[in-house]
Structure formats: structure tokens, C-alpha cells
Amino acid sequence: MRAEQTTARRRRAVPWVFLALWIGVIALAGPFASKFEDAQQDRVVDYLPASADSTQVAEIQDRLPGGEATELVLVYHRDGGLTAADRETAAAQVAEIGQAHKLTSAPRAVPAGDGTTLMYPVASTEPGQDEKARDALVDDVREAARSEGGLSVDVGGSGALDTDAGKVYDSLGGPLLYTTAGVVALLLILIYRSPFLWLVPLAVAGVADYLAMGVAYGLHEGFGTSVTGQSGGVMTILVFGAGTDYALLIVARYREELRRIERPYDAMVAALKGCGPAVLASSGTVAAGLLCLLAADLNSSRGMGPLGTVGVLCALAAMLTLLPALLILLGRRVFWPLVPAFGSLPKQRRSLFSMMGSSAGRRPLTVLAGGAVLLGALALGTLNLPGALKQEDSFTKTPDSVAAMETLAKAYPERGAQPITVMTPDDRAAATLADIEGTKGVDSAEKGRTAKGWTEISVIAASAPESAGETATIKALRANLDGSYVGGSSAQQLDLKDTNERDRLIIVPLVLAAVLLILVALLRSLVAPLMLLAAVVAVWGASLGIAGLVFEPLFGFEGTDPGLGLLSFVFLVALGVDYGIFLMHRMREESLAGAEPGDAALTALRTTGGVIASAGLVLAATFAVLTNMPLVALVELGFVIAIGVLLDTFLVRTYLVTSASVALGRKVWWPGSLSRPAAAEGPAPEHEPQRVSAS
Template sequence: MTTQLAAPDHTGADERPKRSRTKTLLPWLVLAVWVGLMVGGYSLSGKLDSVTRDGQVDYLPASAQSTKVLQAEADLPGGENGLLVVVYERPGGLQPGDREAVERGRSELAERFGNGTDALPDIVDSADGTALMYAFPLDRDAVAEDAAATADARALLADRPSGLDAHVTGPTALGADMDEVFDAVDATLMLATAVVVALLLIITYRSPLLWLVPLASVGVAAIAAMATVYALTQVFDFTITSMSSALLIVLVFGAGTDYALLLVSRYREELHRHERPIDAMLQALRGAGPAILASAATVVAGLLCLLAADLNSISSLGPVGAAGIVAAMLVMLTLFPALLVVLGRRVFWPFVPRLGGESHKPRSGWARLGELVSRRRVVSWVVPLVVLGGLALGTLGASGTLPQLDQFARSTPDSVVGAKLIEARYPDQSGQPLTVMSRPGQSLEVLTAVEGTPGVAQAELRRSSDDWVEISVIPVDAPDTTGETATIERLRENVREVAGEEGALVGGPSAERLDEAETNRTDRNLVMPLILLVVLSILGLLLRAIVAPLVLVATVVVSYFGALGLSNLLFDHVLGFAGLESSVPLIGFLFLVALGVDYNIFLMTRVREEAVRHGTAEGTKRGLAVTGGVITSAGVVLAATFAVLASLPLVMLVEIGVLVAVGVLIDTLLVRSVVVPALTMSLGSRIWWPSRLSRTSEDSVDDRV
């Protein structure tokens, strides 16, 4: 038998060199494929801006009244109208010549934007004699280029007496200032994110070369993601907003870097066991690949749950973010490993892993933490959960929804200065116009109902078509006040009684924000449970258990509410924000649940692997010792990547960045490092129920190293 087994296998001997040559050529083939893809993908990625839209309808719920009003306005003569409000102020009181300058500016605006037949708008004096104001309507062409219209208006009004301030505000100017901010977001965010990731990689790897490889790979993933999203817009009808474009960049850099850290850690281990880098990488991919695939699948599935949302900007984030995660995963499982193999062991210089060396120190800090948690298992999960529960109480005293005029961070654009000036100088005329659309046959009855609604200062018929008649409504109360909200709700009830559900619609900027906030609440109630269900299903399939997924998801949910409470305290008492943007809780929940479960996947797949041989308690300590450093590094990188959003000039993006960064740090440093290991060791093999591993006692496992 021995002789027979030792007989030479000439066929196998011939095949081994072929397989070896194939392995050697494989990385170069992968590089060639990606070079070809980038040649075509780079030009497509540059076209993403051309399909990015930031119109108000792109951020509104598809079924809301205010959205239908915008769609109906587009069919009226002149199309969707716009409005510039010009306010002048001399703090010490108006002087001779000021009114003439205001009249001259009004005439120049009429010459630039008017059609030559409309009467000039009335100039209104403030009660204290310090300000003058008039409202100037714009037609379709001017609204289509509202940024240019606003800039032109401000340039025309520059010719005025010294000491007389002029501000251009109103819905069109606010939209233009918002667009200007969004235009600068992508370039700023890409550069800032790349710099932050590069610095953290240099600190993590302490190598002058290694950090360049994941950074370059993530850059390729970002280009691939943007090209893919652009291609998808040519096939499917979904909206790309500047918000989803910004979050795409952060997701790709954050997730891609995490995948790189996990793979490099496993690759370094295998280089101690395999002579050839290609063999070490293939083994590393077998070990880390399933966790990365499961991680990406979890985030993609969570993102696609957003398709169930009614809010256009939230719904569109689903496919955009999913495309980014898939691109990051593909690059980090193909191009990135190929680059590492081609560069060989020298890429790790000066800490080059040697064949036969130790892959990690058995008594590392993470090993000591595992021992400490093992000795104080109950305390290690009870105390942190109580702390997180206390932090969650911060959600109870949070400010309300973020007002429109407080959406800008660190700087106040001219439109906001003007709007706040009107509120101060014209307290009885600071109401923002609302729009009521009525069917032609019922317009007079609807107008009567509008005029009789408490909280309405004035109403008048404006334009009409075969399908709709426009009624302009000025409420008594200022925007974003409880009085204005009550007026909108009364208007909708009164016109519904006269014209039915679809016979009259109430819209306008304030109604749009009201619909957006209400839809965000509805979407949260639908999408959040859906995300949890999808994540639980994926974890159940991955870990082949029921108890473990329930425990992991429960810890991530507790972590989310703790992060939300702490973030609310920061927003209210440190950053001084006027409220929480209504879409932030849902977006934060998605990222923290999906990304938070990621780290638990990285940990628990290794714990399960070790538990098969050493038992659950010992396997948990070993899994924590091996993965603790790399997962913590990944969490810090991801948190820092999202924290880059805090450098942007929009409160919404700052709030998303702070919430996700705080949540990731809580999850990485406390929940995943202490709470999850403590709960796992407390439950023992029961955590794997109902899999066969749950029926294996701690004493019956193979305890050999």
C-alpha cells in the first residue's frame, strides 16, 4: 500500500507547473481587466454631475400634496413660478435718497426679469422706518436658472447709497444659495476624505508604501461607483441628489478601507505560513472573503430597503449607496489583492512578515481584554447597556425639526440674512407664500374657503390652465412656526371639504417641509423594521443560528439610540443647531445598523471558527485577540470618514456625519469590544442555537491549539 501511494503521478507533475504559472499570471490578468474598465469608467464617472438634481421636488415625498402642487404649477402659463424678495435696511433710519435708490433697483429688476406688461411690485415700509421691501415674481425661464437670477439681482442692486444694506431672499434665492453650497460639496468631500483616510492608514500600517495600495484601490472603487450610478440612471428612472452623491463618496471610502484593513490583516497572518504571496493571498481570501461578502450583502440589503420609502431623496439613496458598496467590495476582493501580490512582501516594509514567524502576540492587549471580560462577564455587558440607555434619554429633550433658515452651518448666506431681517422688521408680513391649486370649476368656492381660514392674511387668484387655477396665499405667521403649521393644516381641511381629496391641493415651501417631516416619520415606521428583518435574515444564514443574530442586532439598536441621544446633546448644547433635520434619524439608523453589524460579522465569524475547535468561551477570547486590532482600526477609519461630513456647510450633512461617527465609535470601542464578547461568553454555546454547535458542551471540543 505504501509503495502504491508513493508511485509517481506523471500527470499531476505536469499539471502542477501549469497551475503555478496560472496563479502567477492571475494577478496581472486582474490588473489588466481593471485598467480596461477604468479607461471607459473614468469618462462615465465625470458625467454623474450632469444627472444630479437638487430641485425641491427631488427631496419631496412622491405622494404628498406639495409635490403634486409643483407638478401642477409646471403646466400653468409661464410654468413654475419663482419669487425674489428684496429688503433694504439702514439701521439708523432711512435717509433722503434711499427710496429713490430702491425704486431704481426695482426698475432695473423689472427690465432684467419682467415681461414689460406686469405692474411694478409695491414697496412696503417697515413700521420703525428702517427698512423697505418688495416681492418680485419670476417666470419659468428665470426659475430654471435661479442661481443666475439671484446672482444677477444682487449685482443689479449693488448701486445704492453707502450705509443702505440690500438683501435678496425669498424661495428662489434660498434655493440658489443651497445649490451653490451643494456645487462645492463633492470636490471638497473627495479631497478631505482622501486626506483623512491616507493619514489614518499611515498611522495604522506605519509603512511608507503600504498605505498607498488601499488608498489607490478605494479611489478606483469611487470612480467605478460613480460610473455605475451614472449608467444606472440611463437605464432606470431614479433621482440622484447632491446628498446621495456625497454619501456615496463617504460610503465607498469608508467601506472600501474597512475591507482593505480586514484583508491585509488576514493576508499578513497567512504570509507567516506560506512562502509565495499568491498562496497566502488565496488563503486570506478564503478566510476573510466570506465575512467581506456577508458584510457587503448586509449593507446593500439595508440600503435597498430604502426603496420602500416615499421620500424621493431617501428612496434614491438606496440604489446609489448599494452601487457604491458593490463597487468597493469588487475592487477590494480583486484589484486590491492583485496589487498586494504583485508588490510582494516588500510592500509591508519595514515590518515585513517572515515565513514561520508569529502572526500575532498571544498576550496582546486584546487578549488581556478578553480575559478581563471573561472574569466579569455579567458586569461587562450590564454596565455598558445601562450607560447607553442613559445616553438614549438625550432623545427626549431634543429640539424639533430643523427650520429652513437654519440649514446652513458656519456661514449665513444673504437669503437667510434677508429673511431674518424681514421677520424682525415686518412681524405682521413675514409669512411665506403658500400655493393652493384648484380645479377651474371650483376655484371661486375654494378661494372663499381659503379666505375664511384662520391664519390667512390674504389670498388672490393668479394663473389658470385647463386643469388648474393657482391661488396665492399669504399666512399671518412666520415660516416654521406652530401657527403657520396650524394654518396649513386648516387650509387643507377646509379646501378638502369644498373640493374633495383631489380637487384642491395646498403646497409651497412651508407645506413642502411639513410634508417632508411627516413622510420621514412614516418612512421610519416602515423602513426601520424592514432593515432589522433583512439584517437578521442575513446574520441567521451566515452564523446558522437564531440567538446570535438577535443578540447582535439588539446590541446595535441599543448602540444607535445611545448615539442618537448623545448626538442630540451635541447638536443642542455644543454645536448650537436649531433642530434635527427630519431625514437624519432614518439615514443614521440605516448606516449604524448595517455598518455596526459589519463589525459584529467580522468578529463573530472568527469566533465561530475558533469555537468549533476550542469552545465558545475560549473561541470568543481568541477571536477577540485576533480581530480586535483590525476591527478597531476599521471602525476608527469609518468614523473619521463620516466625520469629514462635519466639515461641510450644511447642517443636515453635519448631523449625519456626527451621528454616524459617534455611533461607529460607540459600537467599535464599547459594544463590539466588550458587550458582544461578554454576552457571547455569558450565553456560551447557547448563542449558536439551533445549530449543531449549540449542542456541543465546552468540555467536548478539541482544545488543541
């Protein structure tokens, strides 16, 4: 009796111990989490490939006196044509700016051929790499360049574009977090139909997000991990999306165990034993897939890997420890009004997933063929994806900098409006300048600063920014200039595109291999993991195909973010396999209990279909939050992943994976022991409620 009392006391103490531990962890993480936003850097160099020419230019400029130059273009425009007074106003305003700030050279007016527009390229080294100083300079120039009496003035150039993008990223944190939490809360209320239960996983996800910010800041300070607005936002999405998925699975299994086990503590232990391996494997696939991004040359992608992994692992730790502790302490009453009474049976009703399973079970090959044709047809939409996204097209709303670039594109259709920067050793400056002037596509070039062994040369192309002509000029300069680096805004966009293509060739096989190894270890099979991977790759192709059908015709996007293909692949493969794990792990449990392969597949779908659907809706909704953000790259990423998750949840997992499992029978577990016919046995005993005596 005394031993039973001691055991009971220990059981009662365990949840309190975990709760106390988490209070301590959050107290320790607090000072770091509060500094997370300060660690976010959204300079161009934080997104550029580490080895690219344009990155070398930016780093060399940073070492020169005054640091990297902030390049702006003041655009004066009047529809009916500029007047003499307009030109005097423009000259006076530019002179005022020159007196207030240290410019690299005296601004020179460049009139448009049609007489409607006048541009003044302006550059200053005052800000260097200091984002706040750069933003202050841009704001100061915009205040000095005032529109007057029908004369419009816009400030563009790479510096202004960077400032506008930085302000957008700075504004993401709060709205993104609140919107994500609100969407998750609404879905949990609908799923649980309880006034209290939804608060528990939501609160735990919030705690996990706070911890993730603290750990991410520690990685930034300790290891120099790049933290951008994009990676920080995706980390929050992953914490709430993946964390809520794990919570849904755990709570569903806990509710199931409460009907046959009296004590909440024992029911939770049984639930974690049942679904714990699937949750661990699920988080492992996401973490492994994201860590493959460390092989990326692109700084933003490489930094997103560790931050995404931190988010997933913090969510996992919270959902496996803090969530169970809170649920045990709250007892059965947390499920009110749908309390799972001990010894009760759930209402038997023919669910949607039972009907879907029945149709898949009757004609598995027909369902497989139909699904494959549908996904293949959707994937053809990728042929309609727009080209690479230009810098001025990267906003969903038109800021001042983009308006300036649009005016320049119309007024100077055959001339570059932003410089290409060449950094060359100073002992070769004269020869390099001559080579530049002799390069096809160059309109003009002039030497700038010379210091620390390098000379800066500003080149204006004869073609519009980011056009095919300017791209050809940049490539020609890089081919002709030995020992020099070619950078600038357009060169950066070109390097982003080229490096994303290189990263995709390296990282895609790494992700597939890492996920495959985890699936093989969990499922003890080769066929089932390969089937799941083929399914998620098909979903990825179909999702990009749908994007190709709507991005330009429906959303009006002028281009596709160069990183969309790689990032969407990593997330859809890693996250999509989650649902396959939930389904196949339950199928394996049923098979081990003696069920025939077809029955095991249909039982797994019937018992996990609702949880998978709920998890898929939550995850899709959290990524869909990104479609409300003001940056095209985030909208595109959120749309593709949300569509992919929905396809995976309601088509691939429910119909195609179940149909394939029924069609393959025991072969789905080859070469494991389950692939061999079982010896004849009596029927497996049904689970009976287990009463544990109260102490």
C-alpha cells in the same frame, strides 16, 4: 513536473488577468463617471416626498407656461429707519429688475410697522425648473439690488435659499473627495506603519469610487434614479469607508497567512477563504439595509438607497479582486519594513484587546449591566434634540438669503414673509379664493396664473414662516380646500417632516428583517443575530442621545434635520453589524476548531480586535468629514454616524458582545449544531507553516 509548471504559470497569470479586467472596466466607466456631477439635481422637488401636496404643486407649476415660479423677496433695511430717498432707491431698483426680467406680477412694497424695513415680493417664471437659469436670475437680482450709503439690501425667499443651497452642494464634490482620501491615507499610514502598503488600498478605493460614479450615472439615465448632492457625497463616503474596512480585514488575514504559507498567491487564496464570507456578509447587510430605502416616499431617501448600494458593491468588487491582485504582484515587500516572513511568529505581547477581553471574561454580567446602563443613560439625551430644522437654519454660515429671512423675521414678527401656493382647478378658482380668504390665519390671497386647467393662488399667512401659526394655517387650508393642492416653501418643510416619520415606520422594520436574515444565514444561529441587532439599535439610540446633548448647546444648531433619525438608523445598523460579523464569524471559526465558547470569544476578540478598531476608526473618520461641510443636515448626519461607529467599535463589540457571548456560552449559537456540547476530542492540531515548492 510539467503539470506543476503549468499550475505555476496559471497562478502567475491570474493577478494580471484581474488587473487587465479592471483597466478595461475603468475605460468603459470613464465616459459615464465624468458626467456624474452633471446628473446631480438639488431642486426642492428632488428631495420632496413623491405623493405630497407640495410636490404636486411643484409639478403642476412646472407644466404651466413658464414653468415653476422662482419666488424672491427683496429686503431693504436701515437701522435708524428708512428715509424717503431709501424708498425711492428701492423703487428704482425694483423697477430695473422688472424691466430686465419677466415677473408674474408687478412688485408691491410692504413696509414694516417700525419703519426700518421694506420688502418687495418678486416672482418670475423665466427659469422654470432649470437650476442654472434660476441661479442666473438670483445673481442678476442681487447685482441690481445694491446696498447704498447705509441702506442694506438682501435677497431672500425660497428661490434664493435654493440657489444658495445648490451652490453649497455643487462645492461638495471635490473637497469631500480630497478630504476623505486624505483622512483615509493618514489613518492607513498610522495603522500599517509602512511607506508603501497604505497606497494600495487607497488607490483601489479611488478606482472603486470612479466606477461607482459611472454606474450611478447609468442608473440615473436608465432608470431615472434621483441623484442629489447629498446622496453623491454619501456614496463617496461609503466607498472609502466601507471599502477600506474590507481592505483592512483582508490585509490582516493575508499577513497572517503569509507567516504559514510560502507563496503569496496561495496565502491570498487562504486569506480570502477565511475572511471572504465575513466580507461578503458585511457588504450584504449594508446593501440590504440601503436597498430598503427604496420603500421610502421621500425622493432623496429613495435615491440614496441605490447609490449607496452601488458604492458598497463597487468597493466590495474592487477589494475582493483588484486589491488581492495588486498585493500578490507586489509580493511580501509591500509590507516593508514589517515584512511577515514565512515560518515566523508574530510578536507575543499583551494587547489592549487581550486585557479588555480578560475583564469581560471575568465578570461578563457586570460588564453587560454597566454597558446597558450607560447606553440607556446616553439615549435619554434624545429628549433634548431640537425641533425640526427650518430652511433658513440649514446653513452653518449665513448666506445672503438667510440674512434676508432673519431681517424679515424681526421686522414682520406677526406676518408671513413668503407665500403659500395653492393650485386649484380653474373652474373652482373663485370659490377656492373665497374659501382661502375665510380660513383662519390667512392675511391675504390673490389669484395668479391660469392655464392648462389650473389656477395659481398666492397666499400670505398672518404668522411667520415655519412657525406653529403658519403650520396650523397650512393644515387648515388642506382640510378646507377640496380638489386643491397646498404647497410652497413652508408646506414643503412640513411635508418633509411628516413623510420622514412615515418612512421611518416602514423602513426600520424592513432593515431589521433584512439584516437579521443575512446574519442568520451566516452564523447559523438565531440568538447571535438578535444579540447583534439589539446592540446596534442601542448604539443608534445612544448616538442620537449624544447629539441631543451637543447640537444646540455646543454647535448652536436651531433644529434637527427631519431625515436624521431614519438615515442614521439605516447606516448605523447596516454598518455597525459589520464589526459584529467580523467578530462573530471568527468566534464561529474558533468554535468549529474545538474551542470552548468562552475561549472562542476571547480568542476572536484578541485576533480581530485590532482590525475592528482600525476599521472603526477609518469609518468614523470618513463620516466625520461631513462635519466640516457647510450644511447642517450633513454635519448632523456625519456626527451621529461617527459617534455611533466609535461607540460600536470600542464599547459594544469589544466589551458588550464579548461579555454576552461569554455569559451565554453555547446558547449563543442556538439552535445550530454549535449550541450542543461537543464530543470529547483530543486537542486541535496547531497550524504549521505550509511550504509550497517553487517551480
